[in-house]
Amino acid sequence: MNAGRRKDPPPLPNAEAPLEDLCRRLKASDRDAFEAVFRRFRDDLLRYVSAIVGDDHTAHDLVQDVFVSLWGLRERLVPTKSLRAYLFRMARNRAYRHLRDERAHTRKRAEMGAEAEATPPRLHTAEARHDADLLTQRLHGWIDALPNRQREALTLSRFHELSHHEIAAVMEISPRTVNNHIVRALERLKTRIQAFEPSLLES
Amino acid sequence: MPPGVQAQMSASPEALRGLERVWRLLGRAPRRAVAAPDTDAAWADLARRLDAPEADAAPDTDAAPDTDAAWADLARRLDASPRRRADRRPRRPGRLRPALLAPAAAAVLLALAFGWWSRPATVVAPPGEQRIVRLPDGSTVQLNSASRLRYARGFRAWPFADAERRVRLEGEAFFEVAHDGRAFVVETFNARVEVLGTRFNVRARREPAGPETRVLLASGRVRVIDSKRPGRAILLSEAGQAARVTGQPSATAPPAPRVVDLERALAWRNRGFTAVEEPLSAILAEMERRYALTLEAEPGIALSDSLTLFYMRPVSAEEVLHDICLAENCRYRETSRGFVLFSPDAP
Numbered sequence: 107m108n109a110g111r112r113k114d115p116p117p118l119p120n121a122e123a124p125l126e127d128l129c130r131r132l133k134a135s136d137r138d139a140f141e142a143v144f145r146r147f148r149d150d151l152l153r154y155v156s157a158i159v160g161d162d163h164t165a166h167d168l169v170q171d172v173f174v175s176l177w178g179l180r181e182r183l184v185p186t187k188s189l190r191a192y193l194f195r196m197a198r199n200r201a202y203r204h205l206r207d208e209r210a211h212t213r214k215r216a217e218m219g220a221e222a223e224a225t226p227p228r229l230h231t232a233e234a235r236h237d238a239d240l241l242t243q244r245l246h247g248w249i250d251a252l253p254n255r256q257r258e259a260l261t262l263s264r265f266h267e268l269s270h271h272e273i274a275a276v277m278e279i280s281p282r283t284v285n286n287h288i289v290r291a292l293e294r295l296k297t298r299i300q301a302f303e304p305s306l307l308e309s
Numbered sequence: 310m311p312p313g314v315q316a317q318m319s320a321s322p323e324a325l326r327g328l329e330r331v332w333r334l335l336g337r338a339p340r341r342a343v344a345a346p347d348t349d350a351a352w353a354d355l356a357r358r359l360d361a362p363e364a365d366a367a368p369d370t371d372a373a374p375d376t377d378a379a380w381a382d383l384a385r386r387l388d389a390s391p392r393r394r395a396d397r398r399p400r401r402p403g404r405l406r407p408a409l410l411a412p413a414a415a416a417v418l419l420a421l422a423f424g425w426w427s428r429p430a431t432v433v434a435p436p437g438e439q440r441i442v443r444l445p446d447g448s449t450v451q452l453n454s455a456s457r458l459r460y461a462r463g464f465r466a467w468p469f470a471d472a473e474r475r476v477r478l479e480g481e482a483f484f485e486v487a488h489d490g491r492a493f494v495v496e497t498f499n500a501r502v503e504v505l506g507t508r509f510n511v512r513a514r515r516e517p518a519g520p521e522t523r524v525l526l527a528s529g530r531v532r533v534i535d536s537k538r539p540g541r542a543i544l545l546s547e548a549g550q551a552a553r554v555t556g557q558p559s560a561t562a563p564p565a566p567r568v569v570d571l572e573r574a575l576a577w578r579n580r581g582f583t584a585v586e587e588p589l590s591a592i593l594a595e596m597e598r599r600y601a602l603t604l605e606a607e608p609g610i611a612l613s614d615s616l617t618l619f620y621m622r623p624v625s626a627e628e629v630l631h632d633i634c635l636a637e638n639c640r641y642r643e644t645s646r647g648f649v650l651f652s653p654d655a656p
Contacts, residue, residue: 141352148348156343161623166345173355240645245338263311264335270313285313292314292328299331307330 129185132176140180143189144173150266151197157261158201159208168204172196191272194262198276241303248298252291255279259287346441353443429459434480437601439580446474447487453512453577455598456480480598481512483578486529497522500554501534509545510575516591518613521555525574573619580623586615589637593650600626602647609652610639 131139148169156165175196183189249257258277262268263284270288274281299306310332318325346354434440434452442450442458452458460476473492486493488506495502497513500522507529513522524533526545533543533552543552543566550566551574569585576583582599584592590612593604606612616636618629630641630648641648 141356144352144355145348148351149343152343152345153340156345157341162344165343166351170351170355170358174358177359242338245335246341249335260335264332265340270311281313285311285317288311289314289317289328292331293324295335296327296331299334306334307327 256291260291453481
């Protein structure tokens with residue numbers, strides 16, 4: 107957080123450049139553009155992947171892999187399509203592939219008492235404790251308890267600020283279905299919040 | 310709120326308002342912190358991976374070493390020229406000679422540059438998080454929760470080759486020191502640890518019950534020196550050997566190294582939690598740092614009781630508390646910022 111080097115970030119004039127321009131320059135093998143893309147999306151992807159795999163260190167490794175493959179695929183990028191959606195989709199595939207491998211792995215070790223790992227811990231129990239705020243904890247708990255597709259659509263929309271079209275591309279479903287998922291998720295959360303603390307929904 | 314949701318709910322404004330409030334409420338929830346190397350370190354790592362297969366593909370990443378090398382060269386030249394001249398003719402006091410102005414200005418610049426350079430870099434792992442730091446010499450440091458590492462940022466390229474690599478640690482960290490011929494020194498509030506290339510853990514915690522620095526060797530050799538008694542050094546040369554510096558003047562000879570179970574002592578690196586014969590007060594303090602919460606104990610809890618706990622895998626604060634309470638016959642309940650331990654027998 108307070109890494110000394112971070113006080114003097116390397117000058118990246120294009121840090122706020124439109125994504126499409128960045129994507130075009132990345133396609134042309136521009137390393138600065140690649141670094142700008144990395145710095146812009148890394149934290150977001152880290153949170154996203156960490157929520158799927160349930161482990162920060164693994165998430166870090168997976169996100170690094172995603173960027174290595176992005177660099178490898180740069181020449182095949184289509185600048186007019188959302189780079190954000192592309193990255194999240196790569197991250198998602200990478201994360202689920204990791205979970206699948208992990209599950210296959212733990213099944214082999216099952217008799218050694220490793221079953222606890224077989225269900226990927228979506229909720230960071232330790233982390234959830236950090237949020238001293240009870241409401242935040244509850245909210246995260248309720249979001250975790252949503253059906254998978256609903257939770258995924260809602261999270262991408264609310265916490266990663268992807269558009270419906272981008273989410274559709276990430277989840278490989280239609281934008282209309284994305285919308286349905288999000289509406290259902292919000293309705294479900296509303297019911298939970300009303301039962302817990304109706305006053306939160308007044309104002 | 311996404312326009313699609315609004316469109317779908319346009320038939321019933323009341324329901325739409327409800328969903329809008331949920332949407333806003335979600336926006337107020339703080340994001341979960343992710344414990345991973347910071348972005349700069351991650352980028353450095355990524356850049357290295359990209360360069361590995363085609364080392365010549367990226368001349369731009371060589372910028373930093375180039376600057377350093379140029380600076381070292383410049384510093385050598387600035388140092389050398391005025392000194393030779395001063396040797397030949399002794400300086401006459403009272404007269405400002407233009408010929409000396411340039412070297413003087415250069416010296417001032419040098420001093421300023423050195424001042425900037427030696428400004429220490431600080432890395433902090435806040436309570437509840439860990440950090441991995443890559444030092445300029447290629448050594449890596451994993452910082453445990455609530456720990457701070459400071460080092461002079463230039464310590465790789467400073468031209469004096471015999472300078473030691475020195476870092477200052479408050480808290481706990483695991484070091485993997487790259488061998489580069491110079492000594493690597495970890496300073497804590499009461500001890501000095503000198504090494505060449507090796508892997509070891511340093512824990513410098515100022516617990517009220519007993520402030521101490523503990524050093525545990527994973528491989529290589531290290532020398533642990535009590536800052537107040539520099540003559541008192543403990544040499545650790547076998548994996549698993551541990552030394553502690555308490556600053557207590559009791560013993561005349563340095564305590565012999567103890568041998569501990571490496572895997573257990575380093576469980577924190579995998580987000581496990583271990584304590585060997587630690588007083589409950591110290592365990593609770595460590596948990597507060599690890600999980601970023603506040604733990605209180607009501608009267609009736611024996612804080613000086615020694616406990617031993619092993620969790621080799623990631624474990625939640627509540628699991629640890631549960632087991633502590635089993636051993637100590639106490640209970641715990643949640644508070645707004647953590648937990649409070651209480652005795653069931655208390656009135």
